[in-house]
Structure formats: C-alpha cells, structure tokens
Amino acid sequence: xxxxxxxxxxxxxxxxxxxxxxxxxxxxxxxxxxxxxxxxxxxxxxxxxxxxxxxxxxxxxxxxxxxxxxxxxxxxxxxxxxxxxxxxxxxxxxxxxxxxxxxxxxxxxxxxxxxxxxxxxxxxxxxxxxxxxxxxxxxxxxxxxxxxxxxxxxxxxxxxxxxxxxxxxxxxxxxxxxxxxxxxxxxxxxxxxxxxxxxxxxxxxxxxxxxxxxxxxxxxxxxxxxxxxxxxxxxxxxxxxxxxxxxxxxxxxxxxxxxxxxxxxxxxxxxxxxxxxxxxxxxxxxxxxxxxxxxxxxxxxxx
Numbered sequence: 282x283x284x285x286x287x288x289x290x291x292x293x294x295x296x297x298x299x300x301x302x303x304x305x306x307x308x309x310x311x312x313x314x315x316x317x318x319x320x321x322x323x324x325x326x327x328x329x330x331x332x333x334x335x336x337x338x339x340x341x342x343x344x345x346x347x348x349x350x351x352x353x354x355x356x357x358x359x360x361x362x363x364x365x366x367x368x369x370x371x372x373x374x375x376x377x378x379x380x381x382x383x384x385x386x387x388x389x390x391x392x393x394x395x396x397x398x399x400x401x402x403x404x405x406x407x408x409x410x411x412x413x414x415x416x417x418x419x420x421x422x423x424x425x426x427x428x429x430x431x432x433x434x435x436x437x438x439x440x441x442x443x444x445x446x447x448x449x450x451x452x453x454x455x456x457x458x459x460x461x462x463x464x465x466x467x468x469x470x471x472x473x474x475x476x477x478x479x480x481x482x483x484x485x486x487x488x489x490x491x492x493x494x495x496x497x498x499x500x501x502x503x504x505x506x507x508x509x510x511x512x513x514x515x516x517x518x519x520x521x522x523x524x525x526x527x528x529x530x531x532x533x534x535x536x537x538x539x540x541x542x543x544x545x546x547x548x549x550x551x552x553x554x555x556x557x558x559x560x561x562x563x564x565x566x567x568x569x570x571x572x573x574x575x576x577x578x579x580x581x582x583x584x
Contacts, residue, residue: 282491284365326403327351328380328450329492329536330519330529331386334361336369336376346377348526349533356385357393358407368395387413391421398422403449408457410434415445425449427493430481431457439481443488450491452483452522456498470497470509475516482516496522501530519577536579546571546578546580 332350334341336357347351355376361369366387373396376382384403386393397404398421406418409428418426426447430439431454443451456469458477466472478494485492494513497506509531510521519534523529538546548558549571555564 305498317466326449326491327520328381328491329573330523331493331520332526332529333360333496336372336384337361337365339372339375339584342372342376344526346379348379348529350378350380350526350529351379351520352383352403354383354385354405354522355401355558357390357397358385358387360385362445371402373397376400385429386418389417394418394421398424403427405429405452408432408435409442412441412445415442415448419447419524423447427452429454429495430477432461433458434461436477436480439484440487443484443490448488450493450519451485452493453478453495455480455495455570468498470495470499470505475512478513478516478518482518486517491519492517492523494518496524497528498524500525500527507531507535536577538574542574543578546574550575 328351328430331352331354332345332348333354334345334357336342336355337360338435341537342355345355348513353376355373357366357369357373370392373384376384382400382404383403383405384393384397384401385407388408389405394404400401403425404418404422405427407429408431409415410432411434415426424447427450428442428445428448429452430442435442436458439451440563442448453474454496455472458463458474459466459472464472478567482492484490494510497509499505513521518536520530523532537545545559547570549563549567552558552563552568557563
C-alpha cells in the first residue's frame with residue numbers, strides 16, 4: 282500500500298457551542314436553573330485524525346502537507362532510525378500541514394525540543410511517566426503539549442500528568458503500553474486496552490484536555506481500524522492516530538457525528554423538562570449529552 286492511495290475527506294467548520302470555558306485548566310461550570318454541572322474545558326483544536334509521518338522521509342513530509350488530516354505529527358522518535366536522527370531534525374524546516382503541525386520529539390532530547398519549537402504548533406512528548414517529564418520539556422518551550430501515556434507507570438500517574446501546565450491532550454500509545462504490560466500481541470493496536478482507554482479519558486476530561494487514541498497498524502484491515510476507532514469513540518475520545526493516508530477517511534467518518542445524530546441532538550435540545558422523545562425519556566442530562574454531540578459535529582479550523 283502506497284501513500285499515493287489516500288482518500289480526501291471533508292473538514293467542516295464549527296459553530297459555537299453553549300458551554301462556558303475556563304482558562305485555568307479546570308473544568309468549567311455549566312449552570313442551568315438551580316443545577317450546576319462540571320463540564321470539561323477542551324482546546325478548540327480538531328484531532329479526529331492525527332497522521333504520523335517520519336521526519337526522515339521527505340517524500341512523505343511533502344505528501345502529508347497536502348492531505349486533509351486534522352493534525353500531521355512529524356515523528357523524530359520511533360519512526361526514525363537512530364542513524365537518521367540528525368537528518369530528520371534538519372528536515373523539520375520542510376514540514377507543513379493543512380491543519381495542526383505537531384512534532385514528536387525523543388524523550389529527553391533538548392535538541393529535538395528546540396528544533397520542534399521552531400516549526401511546530403504543538404510538541405508531542407512520548408513515554409511520559411510523571412509530571413517531571415512534562416516539566417523537563419516546558420523548561421525549553423512554551424508551546425502546547427500532547428503527552429503520550431505508553432507505560433504502566435504513566436497510567437498510574439496519569440491524573441497528576443493531566444494537571445501539568447501546557448498540556449493540551451493525552452495520547453494513548455497502545456504498542457509500548459502492551460509491551461509494558463506484557464500483553465502477548467505483535468500488532469500495534471491489538472489486544473485488550475479498555476481499562477487504559479477509560480482511565481486516560483477520565484483524566485483528560487477531569488482536567489479539560491482532549492484524549493486521542495493511538496494507531497492501528499493493520500493497514501489493509503479497514504474493518505479492524507473502524508472497530509478500533511469506534512471503541513475509542515465509545516470512551517469519549519476525540520480522535521485517533523493514523524499511520525497511512527488511507528486511514529483518514531475511516532477516522533473522519535467515525536469521529537464526525539452523522540446527519541441523523543445531529544438532527545436528533547437538535548430535537549433533544551429543543552425540548553423542555555423530562556419527556557418522551559422517539560421512544561426514550563429525555564431530560565436535562567440528555568440535553569448535555571446532545572450538546573456534546575453537536576460540539577463534535579463540525580471541528581474548528583486549527584489555530
């Protein structure tokens with residue numbers, strides 16, 4: 282399968298939602314009558330699809346700049362052979378994206394952080410296991426961060442990590458996590474990971490962050506990719522990493538509500554109080570669920 286076989290997909294604009302957003306990293310408060318409900322504050326950056334591209338491959342970098350991925354993640358870490366690390370850093374000046382441009386650095390590499398900060402909108406920090414790992418990065422940049430939870434220790438500390446400054450999203454790394462846990466699988470994205478997905482999602486939402494699932498490495502199994510993306514969506518995830526342009530279409534389809542879902546959400550929002558609608562009871566909690574669906578309906582343009 283070649284990178285030339287991509288499927289282009291829509292990237293609709295977004296209308297404003299009704300949630301009030303805090304600016305200090307804490308969940309916002311949503312007031313409706315006498316009831317006050319915590320609502321997570323999430324950055325308005327679309328991440329339905331995050332396409333990982335090795336910085337060592339100029340052809341793929343140039344191709345990625347033309348693709349409709351919400352985010353292009355230029356990789357200096359696992360996707361680059363050790364002998365090619367220096368050339369990969371030099372190639373960052375050629376990296377571009379139609380949406381957000383992110384760069385994944387090698388953990389502990391100040392050279393990578395400084396090179397990434399010169400071109401990126403966001404820096405991806407791998408194998409984060411404590412708030413200290415985040416602090417080590419923000420000493421050298423003020424850019425927003427996406428932090429990858431890829432080990433058992435990282436998962437144990439995920440709530441403390443989510444509270445760290447400059448963090449915009451938590452990313453689940455299924456391959457390294459499976460290895461850390463000792464799961465006997467050989468395909469990245471295979472194996473059971475529901476507990477990790479749920480705990481990362483809860484930590485992200487509790488502190489107003491987005492949560493992104495890692496890649497599914499079986500490139501020719503679209504059904505498995507869709508099932509993996511739908512599983513992530515069922516835990517509230519905002520999107521998923523892609524490792525080939527052909528995966529973008531499935532991810533946009535899964536993480537964008539259908540016309541029918543949007544229409545039903547709008548009908549729910551038009552109700553008042555507890556009543557029966559389409560054979561189901563709906564109330565104020567259902568309205569908040571509907572607002573969450575509407576918020577996903579049209580991701581905004583990347584900042």
